[in-house]
Every structure is written in structure tokens, then in C-alpha cells.
Amino acid sequence: GEDVEQSLFLSVREGDSSVINCTYTDSSSTYLYWYKQEPGAGLQLLTYIFSNMDMKQDQRLTVLLNKKDKHLSLRIADTQTGDSAIYFCAESRNAGNMLTFGGGTRLMVKP
């Protein structure tokens, strides 16, 4: 079945860039997403990318997709303490289908 993997933890200093990585196995994945979860809150959609794209940029966020290697990354420029949260990578075959999530990466931003 489908599988999505992420590293568990990332620590960066405020102002540095953060790069969160994700790998997936389903070659039929069409949509890939990044969600942010703050303590006690639901999931906030940060950005998403279609599988026919290599890169998407949205303000401080840059998503890179290597479809050949099934590797997705999220780069946060000028990371702030408010960016501290758990970041989930997810994939689906269609936007209206169920999502398959990775286990989440906890980002800690040190002042």
C-alpha cells in the first residue's frame, strides 16, 4: 500500500532556513500537500503541488518535488518562532480522495 515517510524532528535557529523532507511510494500520487499542526489545533493547509510541477513558491514557502525519486521537500525561509509546529506531508491520487499522511516532522525554532 501507499506509504509516506518523514523524519521526526528538526531544530533550527530563528532566521535560518528550514527544510523538511518527505518520501512517498505511490507512483499514482497526483497531489502532494504540506499541512501544519500547532498544539491543540487542527491541520492547516500550507501549500500543495501537482505532480506535474517541480517547484512551487508561496512567500516564505518553497516546495520542491522530485517525482522520479518520489521526494518532496518544504523549505521555510527566515524561520520564525511562530513556525514551531508539526508539519505533515500528505498525498492523494485526486484532490477529492482520501489523504495518506506521513508521521509528521516536529520543527523547533530556537530564538
Next chain:
Amino acid sequence: GAGVSQSPSNKVTEKGKDVELRCDPISGHTALYWYRQRLGQGLEFLIYFQGNSAPDKSGLPSDRFSAERTGESVSTLTIQRTQQEDSAVYLCASSLVSEIQYFGAGTRLSVL
């Protein structure tokens, strides 16, 4: 409402009791999803409703779990004879057809 609303936000129950969790989707969203998030883990898909079609129940972990949805509005997830391993955050999401899913804040279920 402006977003997906779930209630209660927290539920503590005793092992063996039944619980009902409620989800109010974003108005006009025809698709509704339930996911479970165990402590320190990602989300697991449970069930998916799309309009009047038969729901996709492929993620329900056992026959103790069921869900209903009235038309394109409220959904309830019912867990019968709760077990300690059912303790988790239950998240609901809704979307327009073939569009992005938006999540509620979840119901944290604790089974003692």
C-alpha cells in the same frame, strides 16, 4: 460557519461505553472525511462521504466504528464499546468535489 466545526473538543469516557463525535462541515462542501490521529503519529483515514454515494468505509478499523451523514450536512462518528486503543484525536475534513480538504480542530478522545 466559516470552518469545519467538531464537537466535543474533548471527550473522556470509560472503557466499554459508546461515544458519538460530531462534525459540521463547511457549508456547501459535498465531501466529508474522518481521520484518526494517535499520539505522536500521522493521520489515518477512516471513512469518506461524497454526496449521496455510498461511503468509502475502507479505513474503519473494526465493526465497533460507524459513521453517518445526513445529506450534505452534519456527520456523526460512533464508536461502540470503546477500548483504550481508541484513544486518539478524531479529525474531520470537508471539501468541494475534487478540491482541497479543510480540517476541523478535532475531538480528543480519552478512554480510561
